[in-house]
Amino acid sequence: MTKTIGFLVFPSFQILDLSGPLAVFDAPTRALSMAPYRLVVLSEQGGPVTSSSGLEVMTQALGKNPLDGQPLDTLIVAGGAGTREAAKAPALLAFLGQAPERCRRVASVCTGAFVMAAAGLLDGRRATTHWHYAASLQRHNPRIRVEADRIFTKDGPIWTSAGVSSGIDLALALVEDDLGLDIARAIARHLVVYHRRPGGQSQFSTLLELDPPSSRIREALTYARDHLHETLSVERLADVACLSPRQFGRAFLAETGQTPAKAVERLRAEAARARIEAGREPIEAIARGVGFTDPERMRRAFVRAFGQPPQAIRRVARAASAAGSPG
Incomplete structure (x- = not known):
């Protein structure tokens, strides 16, 4: 059964937080003659959203049903300079707060963890983020157990990853969870990336x-x-x-x-x-x-x-x- 993977972005998001994981989920269709995933990029208002690098990405509005009624299997929240404003957006936080009821998995890349935290999804859970912001995440969210030295974490249906390129490691782990180790390794080879840094590995290792x-x-x-x-x-x-x-x-x-x-x-x-x-x-x-x-x-x-x-x-x-x- 085809799974729908949603990517949640906002103004001034980090483009690699989107493009890295998106490439991983796109690879089975292009490289392995499989179609296990359908991909959609979401934002609060829909339409073009500008990343921190100035590149625009077309998105579907949160309130729309972009893929013919298909429910979201996995929702991945990008990080970037815009997370401060995103973490204060009521409609975005309301959508994200309900995501665990609608999705099998909810994940974040880099400082997307701050948006997840603002929606209450990380309370009482283990989580990680970019090492530079781990102390801030812990300081402002004492109910979270921040593990600053991990590439990614999995706590039940909630996944979080470290900074920027670690979103690729996170996505490979999600694919491995769905399709098995051999497929994930084949995707890594196709993308010419390391398969895959273990979640517990130090970000500095x-x-x-x-x-x-x-x-x-x-x-x-x-x-x-x-x-x-x-x-x-x-x-x-x-x-x-x-x-x-x-x-x-x-x-x-x-x-x-x-x-x-x-x-x-x-x-x-x-x-x-x-x-x-x-x-x-x-x-x-x-x-x-x-x-x-x-x-x-x-x-x-x-x-x-x-x-x-x-x-x-x-x-x-x-x-x-x-x-x-x-x-």
Whole structure:
């Protein structure tokens, strides 16, 4: 059955937040001789809507029925500079607030999470957004559990993604959810993009290309990302992979080029860096939160990974934030 995918935009939206996911959902029809999706771009008033880059996109009004009575299966909210005004638009928020009753899934790209939050869709849920705005999302919406170091999150029927290009990762995950891993991989190859950065991967990760061929090592890595705050011994990860510690250590090194201990340290450092750059959380609390036993151990890991300690990275992030402007 063909599924209708709706993309919700507004004046000054980010064009890649629309075009990236749209290309993913369009690919099965064009590249794989399938027609699993029908695509529609929506806005509050309909007609042409201008993106932040000046490019206009034709849209259907929210109150219309653009696809012959077909209900929306999935609604994806774009982000961009216009999210502040969109988050104050009563008709848009009313439509979005009712979306979970009408759609199987509701998702956002980048700062589209602020519009979702304004509609009340993220209350009590896990969510992510562009790392630069994660602290603001958390500060203004204390009922949301903001996970600043994720590429995308799924909490029930609500999906959110990090900044800009991560909308492609989100869309590939949605397609994989619908059509399976093989189709999603084929789409990624067709679009010449990485398939796909795992949702739990840090937005800053240098391990983004780490895609072990065996499912056992992939499962161990996913488990490590989801349990960074806990003790992650080789024995524990080997249990997840259903291997002996010796077999696991050899297989992990062969498939990733790193020992399990080095990979876990790097994942923790990357997760800590995202939190350090995103807000004013005490460094001691961050160290505990990502699984370092003390700040000194985290400092040494930062120097090894990034060439500078956490305090220096925070100073740079604050200076960059002071020089920038909200989006």
